[in-house]
Amino acid sequence: MDERERYSAGLKVRRAVLGDAHVEKTLANRNSFNEGFQDLITRYAWGEIWSRPGLPRQTRSLVTLGMMIALNRPDEFRMHVRAALHNNVTREEIQELLLQSAIYCGVPAANSAFHLAQQVFAEMDSAA
DSSP: OOHHHHHHHHHHHHHHHHOHHHHHHHHHTOOTTTHHHHHHIIIIIIIIITTOTTSOHHHHHHHHHHHHHHTTOHHHHHHHHHHHHHTTOOHHHHHHHHHHHHHHTOHHHHHHHHHHHHHHHHHHHHHO
């Protein structure tokens, strides 16, 4: 697969996972400073890793959420809560992940993640 094909495959997966609205907003905000980064994550995060057949998307979403909790990346965590729900991860599964993260990442990290997840759920519920 050449880089153009990897980008195209990545964009397709990125849209499926994050939703068209999110991807369109990101693409609309490209500029000379961040364009190379957007290209990189589309080709490699989405076109190379998220496109692999070795794990289902639900599992990739849960793994990603756990890493965002451990690394204290709230903006990415919120985005990936939405992505997980798009990938048919249930709120109950997210809750279980957050409970497990309290043991492995620490209670403060899990506490923050619970608050962030609840905010995302409320935003999504009010938009429905």
